[in-house]
Amino acid sequence: MPAFFYPMKIPLLLILVCSTTPLLASPTLETDIKPGALYFDYKEFDSAGDTLNEEKGWVPGLTFEASAVSTPWRVSAIIEYFSGDTSYDGSTQTGAGLNSHTEQRFFSLALNAQRSLFDSGLDGYVRLQRNHWRRHIQATANTVELLERYRWLTIETGVAGRYALVPSTPLATSAPAHELQWRVGTFWTRNGKITANLDVLNLGDVELDLSNGRGWTGAVSYQARLLDSTTFSLGLEYRQWRISRGSGKNFSNGSQIFTIAEPSSKTRRSLFFIGLGTSF
Numbered sequence: 686m687p688a689f690f691y692p693m694k695i696p697l698l699l700i701l702v703c704s705t706t707p708l709l710a711s712p713t714l715e716t717d718i719k720p721g722a723l724y725f726d727y728k729e730f731d732s733a734g735d736t737l738n739e740e741k742g743w744v745p746g747l748t749f750e751a752s753a754v755s756t757p758w759r760v761s762a763i764i765e766y767f768s769g770d771t772s773y774d775g776s777t778q779t780g781a782g783l784n785s786h787t788e789q790r791f792f793s794l795a796l797n798a799q800r801s802l803f804d805s806g807l808d809g810y811v812r813l814q815r816n817h818w819r820r821h822i823q824a825t826a827n828t829v830e831l832l833e834r835y836r837w838l839t840i841e842t843g844v845a846g847r848y849a850l851v852p853s854t855p856l857a858t859s860a861p862a863h864e865l866q867w868r869v870g871t872f873w874t875r876n877g878k879i880t881a882n883l884d885v886l887n888l889g890d891v892e893l894d895l896s897n898g899r900g901w902t903g904a905v906s907y908q909a910r911l912l913d914s915t916t917f918s919l920g921l922e923y924r925q926w927r928i929s930r931g932s933g934k935n936f937s938n939g940s941q942i943f944t945i946a947e948p949s950s951k952t953r954r955s956l957f958f959i960g961l962g963t964s965f
């Protein structure tokens with residue numbers, strides 16, 4: 686796994702989840718593995734609001750979730766990894782059309798705390814998530830490659846609920862055998878950084894600050910309880926956010942000074958997944 690993923694942080698989230706279990710009364714431990722396909726749609730804009738470039742495509746990946754559950758609390762550690770190619774459609778500095786592709790890698794670590802809201806049938810949740818994105822735009826006959834690494838923090842809050850379709854079956858008696866689950870939330874991006882390799886300008890790696898952003902997310906899934914300790918799920922998660930243009934920074938290669946700024950952008954992500962869960 687690439688160094689920028691900081692794999693040493695993975696055990697820390699699991700430790701955080703495990704450390705909460707003594708605070709919960711007789712917690713149940715659950716795991717959920719969700720292979721999926723992420724449709725990634727990313728646009729950058731110039732100062733006039735016109736589209737500079739757009740990247741679209743399907744990116745396969747995997748989500749793993751480990752949870753400690755004890756009514757009214759559910760505390761989870763969530764790890765996501767997606768990797769694949771998307772199209773790149775934009776233009777050169779002279780205005781000529783540019784068609785290429787981008788190698789995309791996404792990795793995130795999250796801690797989610799969810800609690801039932803009295804007798805309303807709804808849950809409230811708060812999520813803290815660390816995100817990493819490796820964006821490698823490939824070279825063409827007329828352009829050079831560009832490698833960028835993004836990292837930022839997401840703070841999310843929202844509500845979740847569920848609706849029982851079938852209360853129970855002979856094989857699944859401890860919880861609804863079939864149910865719909867949903868959640869809606871809003872989030873803020875903070876402490877964003879981007880590292881870009883600009884060897885073509887003899888600048889090496891340069892670091893820029895990302896502006897803070899805001900977005901919203903929603904998800905819906907169907908869950909079937911195959912046995913009391915085994916579930917199957919099928920679902921969709923949508924997430925979108927905007928980031929405004931960053932402040933420019935000056936960089937020198939010894940003979941020239943360049944002012945570089947991260948353009949404003951809009952990201953939309955649609956995740957389709959299937960899941961297999963177990964409880965202990």
